[in-house]
Amino acid sequence: MRLTIIPPVIDGESAAAHLLRAFDVNGEPWSRERLRTAGHSMSDILQGRAAGPLADRLGRGEDAFRGWTPTEITKKKVVIADEVVHRDDWTTNVRRWCPCCWQDDLRRTPSGRHAHWNIHRRFWWDVAAVGTCPLHHVRLEASCPICRTGVTWEAGSLTRCRNGHSLLACDGARVPPATTLADAYVVGRLGGMARTSVPLLDGLTLAEACDAMERFGVALLGGADGALSKFPAERHPEVFSAGLATARDWPHAFDALLDGMARADHVGLGAWGAEQVYGYLYLWAKRLPAGASGDAVRAALYAHHAGRGPVHKTSVVIRHADVPLVSLADIAAECGRRPEFIAGYVKALGAWPQRTRRGTPIGIARETAAQIRAILDRALRAEDLPAALGLAKRQTRMLVAARIVPPAEIHARAGIKADVFDRDAVAAVLSRIRGSAPTVGATPAGLLPLARASQHGKVDGVRGTCDMILAGQLRVRAVLRDVPGLAGFLVNPEDIRVARRSREGGGLTLEEVGRRLTVPTDSVGLIVRAGLMAGTAMPCGEILVRDDALAAYEAEYATTGALAREMGSGARWVREALDRAGVRPAFAITCRKTTTVWRRMDVPTDLRRRIAKTHAPRP
Ligand SMILES: [Zn+2]
Numbered sequence: 001m002r003l004t005i006i007p008p009v010i011d012g013e014s015a016a017a018h019l020l021r022a023f024d025v026n027g028e029p030w031s032r033e034r035l036r037t038a039g040h041s042m043s044d045i046l047q048g049r050a051a052g053p054l055a056d057r058l059g060r061g062e063d064a065f066r067g068w069t070p071t072e073i074t075k076k077k078v079v080i081a082d083e084v085v086h087r088d089d090w091t092t093n094v095r096r097w098c099p100c101c102w103q104d105d106l107r108r109t110p111s112g113r114h115a116h117w118n119i120h121r122r123f124w125w126d127v128a129a130v131g132t133c134p135l136h137h138v139r140l141e142a143s144c145p146i147c148r149t150g151v152t153w154e155a156g157s158l159t160r161c162r163n164g165h166s167l168l169a170c171d172g173a174r175v176p177p178a179t180t181l182a183d184a185y186v187v188g189r190l191g192g193m194a195r196t197s198v199p200l201l202d203g204l205t206l207a208e209a210c211d212a213m214e215r216f217g218v219a220l221l222g223g224a225d226g227a228l229s230k231f232p233a234e235r236h237p238e239v240f241s242a243g244l245a246t247a248r249d250w251p252h253a254f255d256a257l258l259d260g261m262a263r264a265d266h267v268g269l270g271a272w273g274a275e276q277v278y279g280y281l282y283l284w285a286k287r288l289p290a291g292a293s294g295d296a297v298r299a300a301l302y303a304h305h306a307g308r309g310p311v312h313k314t315s316v317v318i319r320h321a322d323v324p325l326v327s328l329a330d331i332a333a334e335c336g337r338r339p340e341f342i343a344g345y346v347k348a349l350g351a352w353p354q355r356t357r358r359g360t361p362i363g364i365a366r367e368t369a370a371q372i373r374a375i376l377d378r379a380l381r382a383e384d385l386p387a388a389l390g391l392a393k394r395q396t397r398m399l400v401a402a403r404i405v406p407p408a409e410i411h412a413r414a415g416i417k418a419d420v421f422d423r424d425a426v427a428a429v430l431s432r433i434r435g436s437a438p439t440v441g442a443t444p445a446g447l448l449p450l451a452r453a454s455q456h457g458k459v460d461g462v463r464g465t466c467d468m469i470l471a472g473q474l475r476v477r478a479v480l481r482d483v484p485g486l487a488g489f490l491v492n493p494e495d496i497r498v499a500r501r502s503r504e505g506g507g508l509t510l511e512e513v514g515r516r517l518t519v520p521t522d523s524v525g526l527i528v529r530a531g532l533m534a535g536t537a538m539p540c541g542e543i544l545v546r547d548d549a550l551a552a553y554e555a556e557y558a559t560t561g562a563l564a565r566e567m568g569s570g571a572r573w574v575r576e577a578l579d580r581a582g583v584r585p586a587f588a589i590t591c592r593k594t595t596t597v598w599r600r601m602d603v604p605t606d607l608r609r610r611i612a613k614t615h616a617p618r619p
């Protein structure tokens with residue numbers, strides 16, 4: 001049955017609200033029973049299925065209300081004004097209103113009608129997530145100002161409670177404008193007022209955006225284990241608005257929120273996982289649907305967590321954030337060592353964190369962890385060094401003592417008692433010793449393995465030879481293929497002799513002096529020992545004679561043979577002439593072969609003439 005007065009449609013009015021107002025204008029009581037009597041279901045009307053009653057009572061179609069009436073309602077969601085909200089965030093029970101909006105309605109320029117006719121419901125008053133009127137900064141009213149009973153859709157009229165009291169006698173409870181930010185955002189998205197742009201939330205459904213505001217606000221005001229239910233209902237707008245401000249001032253406000261959570265008293269005392277630190281915020285973020293906004297929240301949260309300290313290896317954060325810190329325990333497990341052992345290396349590298357907290361993993365920079373792993377991978381124990389060098393234990397010890405192959409210092413600094421070497425450093429020394437020597441399949445003639453050549457070369461063994469090579473005085477001639485370490489390094493023994501001489505100041509061996517003077521080597525040794533010729537004892541025990549010392553000897557002394565050669569006579573005749581002249585030798589040696597040394601100044605200047613005529617020197 002058609003109503004008498006057909007009021008005009010007002011923007012923002014749902015089908016149910018329009019029917020309620022039409023009943024009110026016509027003085028027709030509104031109740032579930034009366035609607036049923038007329039063949040209509042209040043539930044259907046409230047759920048947006050109002051085509052029947054609209055046509056029957058007002059002769060209207062649904063189209064005029066489609067923008068302000070739910071188009072889809074399921075157990076979980078409601079679609080209204082092209083936005084999805086949680087089913088819980090939309091009500092068909094409580095009938096809230098903004099007293100100030102109604103005062104505006106009453107003040108609106110009369111259009112010939114009674115001003116009361118302008119009073120209408122805003123569809124977003126049925127959105128339970130909205131707690132205030134963001135236009136007027138007052139709480140939405142939900143109960144009669146006179147009898148305090150809750151106002152529902154069940155009974156009463158547009159502006160009266162079930163007991164007939166006017167709902168207009170109400171000024172509205174003011175709230176701080178800052179606590180209406182979230183409602184302004186929601187109402188703006190629904191088209192009830194100018195829309196505010198919050199890119200992070202705009203990328204989510206309205207339901208998800210409400211969750212985000214709730215999560216941010218609860219975390220900000222209630223901490224990691226906070227929940228909206230722990231706040232009294234009148235504080236909910238404040239909580240949501242704090243969340244909105246965090247989303248609006250993205251990303252620094254969010255980072256500040258996370259910083260605050262990480263500073264909380266409980267954090268650090270055994271509570272270090274992302275779930276412990278960020279609580280419900282973290283659990284919520286993990287489940288946010290993929291997309292720009294969800295990904296941004298996750299990325300910021302994971303990065304914040306990763307930046308704070310070690311992340312457990314099973315954590316989702318590991319897969320999604322660049323984690324700069326690893327825990328000491330993880331490095332230890334990875335290296336198969338005890339944490340205390342690894343700690344020594346962290347300290348030796350000067351990378352121990354300035355502050356650690358009991359019960360919280362010790363965070364080590366990834367680079368430090370990689371460094372330690374590399375150090376341990378390259379570590380070579382002293383007992384494995386001979387094999388690496390291709391030398392006997394004793395030879396190896398000498399190279400170590402001479403610091404040609406020094407232990408790697410880092411291990412000592414890390415508190416390891418035994419010598420530990422660095423495989424790479426050992427390889428580098430071998431490479432330096434090798435120089436540019438070619439690889440050969442078999443030992444070329446004239447070359448000897450370095451260790452063997454060193455035994456005979458009077459160069460203080462392998463150590464001396466290596467010293468000379470590293471000093472650039474000697475070079476490795478070839479390296480045997482597939483022979484480890486120095487064992488395959490081949491040198492020319494003659495190179496060693498030449499090098500040794502130049503290394504030791506250009507001296508001649510006693511043997512060489514003997515060849516030069518045509519005197520047995522043993523005799524040269526005795527001449528040196530007698531102090532007639534200056535010799536230099538080398539570290540290896542050998543005696544060398546420098547060229548100038550030899551020249552000085554030859555200027556002052558001569559053997560019988562030398563005098564004979566100088567005069568072109570025979571040694572025997574020279575000796576006879578000297579004896580006849582009563583000259584006494586400076587030094588006489590009688591061993592295998594007699595060697596007599598004369599002081600040149602003792603030799604008469606006319607010795608030549610004193611030699612018997614028959615043996616006279618050739619002219
Ligand atoms: Zn209002």
Ligand SMILES: [Zn+2]
Nearest residue numbers: 144147161165
């Ligand atoms: Zn009342």
